[in-house]
Amino acid sequence: GMEADFAAFGSPLCGEVKRFCRRVRETYREIKEDLTPYRDDRYYRLAPMRLYTLSKRHFVLVFVVFFVCFGLTVFIGIAGPNVIETSVARTDLNNSVKLKPFNLSSPPLSTYNQQLWLTCIVELDQQDVSLKKNVSMTVKILGVVKDGSTPYVNNQVHNRTRLLSCAQKCSEIIVAHLGYLNYTQYNIFVSLEDLNKLTYTIQNITFTWKTYNPTFSQVEIWFRFVFVVLTFMVTCLFAHSLRKFSMRDWGIEQKWMSILLPLLLLYNGT
Structure with missing residues (x-):
């Protein structure tokens, strides 16, 4: 009698658990469909980003160049003149x-x-x-x-x-x-x-x-000048690479870059 009662109690519980799991899977599927962008014809007209098409060798090379430049600036900061x-x-x-x-x-x-x-x-x-x-x-x-x-x-x-x-x-x-x-x-x-x-x-x-140490001020001025020139060159190359595409076809990264690069140019130039 006790086993029959337990079986009768267990069947509805298992059914509820299965229904709950099924509901969770359906909800997850709906959320995934909502988050997945609809690939219309505009999706294929978006301006391409070189970052997504880099090979492994070029990807590693980009990181190596970045860390070399970062290490160079740290070394100049350590070996350079005192600030005060x-x-x-x-x-x-x-x-x-x-x-x-x-x-x-x-x-x-x-x-x-x-x-x-x-x-x-x-x-x-x-x-x-x-x-x-x-x-x-x-x-x-x-x-x-x-x-x-x-x-x-x-x-x-x-x-x-x-x-x-x-x-x-x-x-x-x-x-x-x-x-x-x-x-x-x-x-x-x-x-x-x-x-x-x-x-x-x-x-x-x-x-x-x-x-402030005058030597440090001169080093700071030269650093800012070099970065102004580099930022200007990167901005020109960025604008040149997107000249064939309408602004409506720019990705979110490219739109933000078009804002951040001029701001960086103003920051280093002032």
């Missing part, structure tokens, strides 16, 4: 108890230096100090022109607040940053009167000028 050029303007406090404003002159600059940073590091007498304090500073930037005069930059004095963080050594503080250089030299006056309120003795304050 630094020069230290160490200031002597002369054992004075009270800090006075600092008058700092930048090294000679050119357009290849691109930007200018002035940073400082505070050195305390105590080495194992843990300190975090907001420090106010006053910065006045003067540009030196050829006749020796020093006009104001932006005609204002800048008041800035920076976080002084010390843990054995104090972290570097950015005093000023010029995003573009209109003068060949700058004089910067820095007042750090808030440091006089510290309970710790200041041993020294080291200021550092940072700019």
